[in-house]
Amino acid sequence: MTLLQLDRVTVAVSGRPVLRQVTLDVRAGEAVGLVGESGSGKSMTVKSVVRLLPTGATVGGTVRFDGADVHALDAAALRRMRSRDVAMVFQDPRAVVNPVRTVGDFLTEVLRDQGVSRAEATRRAAAALSEVGVGDAARRLRQRPYELSGGLLQRVVIAAALLTEPRLILADEPTTALDVTTQEEVVAILNEQRRLRGAALMFITHDLELAAAVCDRIAVMYAGEIVEILPAARLHSGARHPYTRALLDARPGAVPPGERLRTVPGVPQSAYTAPAGCVFADRCPHAEPRCRDERPVFTGSAACHLLGAL
Numbered sequence: 171m172t173l174l175q176l177d178r179v180t181v182a183v184s185g186r187p188v189l190r191q192v193t194l195d196v197r198a199g200e201a202v203g204l205v206g207e208s209g210s211g212k213s214m215t216v217k218s219v220v221r222l223l224p225t226g227a228t229v230g231g232t233v234r235f236d237g238a239d240v241h242a243l244d245a246a247a248l249r250r251m252r253s254r255d256v257a258m259v260f261q262d263p264r265a266v267v268n269p270v271r272t273v274g275d276f277l278t279e280v281l282r283d284q285g286v287s288r289a290e291a292t293r294r295a296a297a298a299l300s301e302v303g304v305g306d307a308a309r310r311l312r313q314r315p316y317e318l319s320g321g322l323l324q325r326v327v328i329a330a331a332l333l334t335e336p337r338l339i340l341a342d343e344p345t346t347a348l349d350v351t352t353q354e355e356v357v358a359i360l361n362e363q364r365r366l367r368g369a370a371l372m373f374i375t376h377d378l379e380l381a382a383a384v385c386d387r388i389a390v391m392y393a394g395e396i397v398e399i400l401p402a403a404r405l406h407s408g409a410r411h412p413y414t415r416a417l418l419d420a421r422p423g424a425v426p427p428g429e430r431l432r433t434v435p436g437v438p439q440s441a442y443t444a445p446a447g448c449v450f451a452d453r454c455p456h457a458e459p460r461c462r463d464e465r466p467v468f469t470g471s472a473a474c475h476l477l478g479a480l
């Protein structure tokens with residue numbers, strides 16, 4: 171069953187395009203990774219799902235969640251969707267958790283808003299902390315954010331995200347602010363717990379290997395467009411778009427030890443500066459004249475004029 175459906179979603183901020191015709195489906199319980207260089211539109215895509223776009227943004231196309239047109243929801247329905255059906259986990263937990271209130275207040279707030287009693291909300295909050303691997307829950311609930319490490323606090327945010335039993339979790343680089351070993355643990359817990367609950371996941375990351383480990387499918391974004399969508403298991407063998415291949419070549423793991431790391435040649439474009447034809451044409455080693463002039467249609471799994479020829 172399709173849970174989320176983005177159909178030719180276009181976003182412009184102050185008249186400048188930032189997303190161009192983004193089409194993507196997420197099935198119930200499915201994990202979809204969004205990868206691509208900085209500024210490619212990953213966060214904007216996720217924000218368009220919950221209408222958290224910057225002031226002055228204009229939106230085209232449709233976003234449907236469980237069949238309902240998100241951009242046509244009234245304020246009450248939008249609030250319900252954001253507080254129950256969709257949960258968000260962002261990069262920096264300290265930007266999300268109120269620094270002067272206790273962890274317990276933070277965790278029980280949404281449940282209390284839904285009419286759950288204080289005792290029951292506290293019991294569920296403690297259980298959620300245990301599920302994400304936070305021991306001594308009773309003490310943690312009384313603590314304030316500054317008393318917890320970044321990794322522990324991000325687990326608290328994940329516990330909060332799971333508490334309302336959402337059907338979709340939007341995770342925007344949830345571990346970038348953490349050290350490497352903590353990153354792996356936190357992503358593993360997020361993924362394990364959301365799978366247990368059957369929640370779908372949109373997972374933004376710069377780390378292709380991590381995306382492949384966590385997700386069922388991967389959508390590759392460049393300059394405000396999705397240029398390729400492929401099953402995570404086929405990320406290496408099945409990548410067909412020159413940009414996906416360039417990203418794979420630029421992974422630290424793709425370079426033998428001692429050799430210089432590779433980058434994707436050229437300068438990243440934004441949707442605003444990209445050529446009229448293929449957004450990647452200026453950096454593509456295979457580009458032909460028509461690539462600069464004619465926009466490739468997304469066919470099968472990728473948008474590229476040269477797929478058959480490469």
Ligand SMILES: Nc1ncnc2c1ncn2[C@@H]1O[C@H](COP(=O)(O)OP(=O)(O)OP(=O)(O)O)[C@@H](O)[C@H]1O
Nearest residue numbers: 183188207208209210211212213214215224440441
């Ligand atoms: N508040 C904003 N107002 C105007 N433009 C914005 C705003 N936020 C982002 N943009 C622009 O939208 C485009 C897409 O940004 P977005 O944050 O979605 O990229 P991203 O792929 O998530 O990047 P990163 O990996 O750095 O988070 C960029 O060109 C960016 O400059």
